[in-house]
Amino acid sequence: MSTPEEQLREAFQAHESLAPDPAAVYARVQELSRTYKWRRRGAAAAGGLVVGAGLIAGIVTVPNALHSAPAVNHQPAATAPASPSPTPSLSAAEIEQATQTYLSAGYDLNSARQLAQLWHMSGDIGDVKVKAGRMLLQGEELPVPPSVQTGDPKLDAFASAGYDYDDATELAKLWKLQSPDDAKIEGGKRLLAGQTLPIKPGSATSPADQPPTLEEKRVKAFFDAGYTASDANKLAGLWHTPGPYEAKVEGGKRLLAGQKLPIAP
Numbered sequence: 001m002s003t004p005e006e007q008l009r010e011a012f013q014a015h016e017s018l019a020p021d022p023a024a025v026y027a028r029v030q031e032l033s034r035t036y037k038w039r040r041r042g043a044a045a046a047g048g049l050v051v052g053a054g055l056i057a058g059i060v061t062v063p064n065a066l067h068s069a070p071a072v073n074h075q076p077a078a079t080a081p082a083s084p085s086p087t088p089s090l091s092a093a094e095i096e097q098a099t100q101t102y103l104s105a106g107y108d109l110n111s112a113r114q115l116a117q118l119w120h121m122s123g124d125i126g127d128v129k130v131k132a133g134r135m136l137l138q139g140e141e142l143p144v145p146p147s148v149q150t151g152d153p154k155l156d157a158f159a160s161a162g163y164d165y166d167d168a169t170e171l172a173k174l175w176k177l178q179s180p181d182d183a184k185i186e187g188g189k190r191l192l193a194g195q196t197l198p199i200k201p202g203s204a205t206s207p208a209d210q211p212p213t214l215e216e217k218r219v220k221a222f223f224d225a226g227y228t229a230s231d232a233n234k235l236a237g238l239w240h241t242p243g244p245y246e247a248k249v250e251g252g253k254r255l256l257a258g259q260k261l262p263i264a265p
Contacts, residue, residue, distance in 0.1 A: 106146030218252030
């Protein structure tokens with residue numbers, strides 16, 4: 001009867017022609033050794049014969065395993081194309097048209113705040129008005145009714161007295177406020193206190209009938225260059241301006257002077 005050592009030697013000699021590359025064999029043995037842990041435990045009492053036989057079987061099958069192993073694709077996965085921006089760049093005229101349509105339909109600041117919550121929009125509230133105005137121009141209905149009564153006593157008082165958006169624009173200039181919406185709130189506050197506003201309801205001339213101011217030219221230059229209200233928010237943070245409107249004015253000023261802004265449109 002041959003000894004275990006002689007049996008191993010004969011097995012190796014019989015399969016010598018099938019031996020693969022040593023490095024591949026070693027890698028395969030490492031993998032099989034993990035699979036045969038349970039056999040190693042039992043082999044402790046049997047003098048290691050079970051493990052030896054298992055490893056030999058694994059070595060013999062290495063050529064077939066290497067031949068049938070699926071090829072690994074090292075090519076990088078294709079990158080999905082970036083989604084286009086949901087809001088195209090608009091000209092100053094298109095933004096003005098959308099905003100005026102929104103206001104003429106009876107919607108105001110309070111409506112814009114409600115829409116911002118429904119649409120999960122943050123940042124410049126003017127973006128909400130523009131989106132809503134463009135929907136109205138396309139014949140779509142907004143998910144909130146016009147603000148006949150806003151729920152804000154100051155805004156309601158301003159509208160009930162007969163003042164409109166053009167009046168609010170004029171008052172914002174007189175009071176040096178940031179926006180017409182701020183002028184509506186301030187005007188309503190004064191009316192509720194029994195004060196008289198410096199202009200009569202409906203007396204303000206529409207901005208379209210007046211030559212643009214230097215500030216308006218700068219804002220127009222900002223939008224004409226392809227920048228959006230979202231860009232104004234970013235620039236406001238970079239320049240530490242009081243708000244995005246001032247960033248639009250500053251951006252337009254620099255563009256008209258032939259300068260480049262720190263962010264691309």
